[in-house]
Amino acid sequence: MKFNFASGVSSLIPVRVTACLIPLEDELGDVIDKALRRAGLSDDELSVRSGVPLGKIRDAIDYRYDLDSAEVRRLASALKLNEVGLCALHAGRYPLPEITGLPFCVWPLRMQHGVGVSNAYLVGECGGAEALLFDVGGSFSMLARDWPANVKSLRGVFLTHAEPEHTGGLREVMARFGRVPVYAPSGSGVEGAIPLEEGQPQNFGRLEVVSYSTPGHAAAHSCYLVSSRAAPRGAPLLVAGDLLFAGSVGGAYHCRRQLGLQLQRMIEIVPQNAVVAPGHGPMTTLAHERRFNPFCSAN
Numbered sequence: 001m002k003f004n005f006a007s008g009v010s011s012l013i014p015v016r017v018t019a020c021l022i023p024l025e026d027e028l029g030d031v032i033d034k035a036l037r038r039a040g041l042s043d044d045e046l047s048v049r050s051g052v053p054l055g056k057i058r059d060a061i062d063y064r065y066d067l068d069s070a071e072v073r074r075l076a077s078a079l080k081l082n083e084v085g086l087c088a089l090h091a092g093r094y095p096l097p098e099i100t101g102l103p104f105c106v107w108p109l110r111m112q113h114g115v116g117v118s119n120a121y122l123v124g125e126c127g128g129a130e131a132l133l134f135d136v137g138g139s140f141s142m143l144a145r146d147w148p149a150n151v152k153s154l155r156g157v158f159l160t161h162a163e164p165e166h167t168g169g170l171r172e173v174m175a176r177f178g179r180v181p182v183y184a185p186s187g188s189g190v191e192g193a194i195p196l197e198e199g200q201p202q203n204f205g206r207l208e209v210v211s212y213s214t215p216g217h218a219a220a221h222s223c224y225l226v227s228s229r230a231a232p233r234g235a236p237l238l239v240a241g242d243l244l245f246a247g248s249v250g251g252a253y254h255c256r257r258q259l260g261l262q263l264q265r266m267i268e269i270v271p272q273n274a275v276v277a278p279g280h281g282p283m284t285t286l287a288h289e290r291r292f293n294p295f296c297s298a299n
């Protein structure tokens with residue numbers, strides 16, 4: 001259950017404005033649970049280390065919160081989490097940045113997923129009829145709800161990882177848009193997709209897409225960095241899949257250690273002015289997550 005709504009406002013340059021309320025993917029209980037697993041601790045051990053009663057920890061993981069601020073700070077210390085970000089989650093006020101500086105347009109296509117949202121993204125020149133599609137949602141009908149009227153064709157489809165909420169709509173997208181190249185991480189098993197290894201730039205008009213292999217959430221998982229060759233000083237867009245969320249990280253279903261290493265690697269090598277487009281929850285920026293994300297201070 002997630003009741004923590006944070007505002008997601010996209011004000012992109014040139015003009016593209018989307019204002020809506022997007023729930024964070026994870027709330028305090030999810031973050032504590034993921035941090036416990038990352039640390040390899042039991043809830044008993046966390047209670048001893050933090051001095052927080054075991055019952056309160058178990059309640060928090062079950063989304064029942066009876067923690068005071070001092071206890072949250074002690075949990076942050078014991079779990080090596082960013083204290084400011086964890087306290088903000090506890091208060092239901094995790095901050096989100098204004099999204100600015102992209103020299104192209106991004107249209108988030110949001111779909112209900114459980115009690116949260118999963119995202120696909122169209123990226124293209126503002127006002128253009130062509131775009132790139134990053135992930136395809138669970139079905140085309142879900143994508144179509146937010147599909148911008150001006151985008152009539154696709155130049156390419158990029159998949160971050162093969163899970164139903166991110167790739168389930170691929171067959172319908174292909175049927176609707178015809179022969180569009182589909183790129184996916186090497187080893188994803190997506191039929192007909194072109195496997196992309198790390199660092200193979202793909203150019204589409206003035207847009208360049210560079211893939212990064214980022215296993216952890218899944219064995220075959222990629223992030224994509226989109227930039228404009230016409231505006232090299234403009235902010236790039238990091239399509240992060242389920243590696244990094246606003247206020248949290250993806251579940252380490254393949255390998256916890258690799259997810260941590262890839263997160264740290266991307267934080268270090270991606271330009272600090274990058275806008276982050278995660279697979280779930282609201283958009284954010286890399287600089288903002290470095291400052292507030294509970295998991296970004298401990299790597």
Ligand SMILES: [Fe+2]
Pocket residue numbers: 118163165166242279280
């Ligand atoms: Fe996902």
